Amino acid sequence: MPHIRFAGVEKSYGAVRVLPPLDLELEDGEFTVLVGPSGCGKSTTLRMLAGLESLSGGEIYFDDRPISGLEPKDRDLAMVFQDYALYPHMNIARNMSFALRLQRNSKAEIEEKVGRVAKMLNIAHLLDRKPAELSGGQRQRVAMGRALVRNSSTFLFDEPLSNLDAKLRAKMRTELAEMRDTLDKNMVYVTHDQIEAMTLGDRIVVMSEGVIQQQGSPEELFKTPANRFVAGFIGSPTMNFLEAELTAAGDVLSVQGDGFTLPLADALKARLSGHASKAVTIGIRPSAFSTELTNAAPIDLHLAVSEYLGAHSVLVTRCGDAEILVEHDSASPMKAGVTMTFGVKPEDIMVFDKETGLTL
Ligand SMILES: Nc1ncnc2c1ncn2[C@@H]1O[C@H](COP(=O)(O)OP(=O)(O)OP(=O)(O)O)[C@@H](O)[C@H]1O
Numbered sequence: 001m002p003h004i005r006f007a008g009v010e011k012s013y014g015a016v017r018v019l020p021p022l023d024l025e026l027e028d029g030e031f032t033v034l035v036g037p038s039g040c041g042k043s044t045t046l047r048m049l050a051g052l053e054s055l056s057g058g059e060i061y062f063d064d065r066p067i068s069g070l071e072p073k074d075r076d077l078a079m080v081f082q083d084y085a086l087y088p089h090m091n092i093a094r095n096m097s098f099a100l101r102l103q104r105n106s107k108a109e110i111e112e113k114v115g116r117v118a119k120m121l122n123i124a125h126l127l128d129r130k131p132a133e134l135s136g137g138q139r140q141r142v143a144m145g146r147a148l149v150r151n152s153s154t155f156l157f158d159e160p161l162s163n164l165d166a167k168l169r170a171k172m173r174t175e176l177a178e179m180r181d182t183l184d185k186n187m188v189y190v191t192h193d194q195i196e197a198m199t200l201g202d203r204i205v206v207m208s209e210g211v212i213q214q215q216g217s218p219e220e221l222f223k224t225p226a227n228r229f230v231a232g233f234i235g236s237p238t239m240n241f242l243e244a245e246l247t248a249a250g251d252v253l254s255v256q257g258d259g260f261t262l263p264l265a266d267a268l269k270a271r272l273s274g275h276a277s278k279a280v281t282i283g284i285r286p287s288a289f290s291t292e293l294t295n296a297a298p299i300d301l302h303l304a305v306s307e308y309l310g311a312h313s314v315l316v317t318r319c320g321d322a323e324i325l326v327e328h329d330s331a332s333p334m335k336a337g338v339t340m341t342f343g344v345k346p347e348d349i350m351v352f353d354k355e356t357g358l359t360l
């Protein structure tokens with residue numbers, strides 16, 4: 001498997017710059033997820049790696065070999081496209097075996113591989129049909145199967161689950177996670193769904209407007225986001241943000257805003273001590289609010305709506321003018337229209353520079 005490296009890779013369409021110089025390294029055998037909002041340049045990055053888009057600058061290396069001059073077929077990659085692009089006149093079995101037939105694999109070998117992958121993807125009963133006779137989700141699985149039968153060193157996936165219903169999506173996510181653990185391959189997976197990113201990625205690369213915001217393990221991104229964008233993008237329901245000011249009183253550093261004063265954790269003091277009365281944005285995850293007030297600072301929230309989701313409810317509350325989402329155990333329901341005191345532990349408060357958005 002090659003070690004893949006993007007060095008100062010740029011992409012412009014005419015005068016429109018989509019990717020400013022981008023540096024990215026993909027470790028051997030890693031499952032890397034590129035995640036970010038629509039239009040941030042994920043597919044473009046993947047298509048340049050596959051050789052389907054030219055580079056406007058920079059170079060991509062497999063180990064130490066520059067590959068931008070190589071045809072897609074010479075890159076030892078298998079790609080699943082966002083718009084699955086199946087051959088309409090071929091049945092599913094032939095669609096899936098296309099690359100294997102080009103490589104002149106034996107008939108028995110082709111049948112064995114296609115059969116095994118089709119079974120895994122739950123499309124074995126569809127092998128004689130044409131793509132037009134399949135649902136969108138089924139076609140998407142065929143597109144995935146067509147890539148998986150190949151013996152490539154690197155698999156590229158562009159939103160391969162986007163047309164599946166929620167249940168099938170969850171199932172395929174599990175299948176992919178299993179595959180990730182059994183296949184020792186490079187996988188680069190593009191999605192705008194942070195849950196998919198979190199459950200699949202060994203490493204997640206968060207992008208916004210062509211720029212890598214942060215890369216790391218799911219846990220690193222969740223626990224130590226580099227900036228407000230990553231903090232708000234990773235985690236569901238999304239993190240709450242409140243405008244505040246840092247205030248120092250004796251030995252205690254707090255954040256103070258409209259309707260709340262919350263002390264910060266000791267670990268933050270050293271980093272923030274020089275910034276008293278600085279304008280900041282604080283971030284608190286919906287799961288960090290508790291009705292348990294020991295070892296926690298109180299904050300009064302006015303409950304507007306309670307959204308029942310099964311075991312948990314999401315409470316839509318107000319604090320001053322800000323809306324705050326709170327994750328709450330459905331077993332003890334709360335009435336809308338009342339003001340409740342919740343506890344927040346100092347270590348559950350993140351502080352961001354209001355101007356730059358960087359984590360302080
Ligand atoms: N052929 C093109 N000509 C001009 N602009 C393009 C072209 N292809 C893509 N773009 C622009 O490049 C940007 C990045 O597109 P890209 O397809 O990489 O986004 P994406 O992150 O994959 O988004 P999505 O999640 O919607 O698939 C977008 O702003 C898009 O409008």
Ligand SMILES: [Mg+2]
Binds near residue numbers: 044
């Ligand atoms: Mg895309």
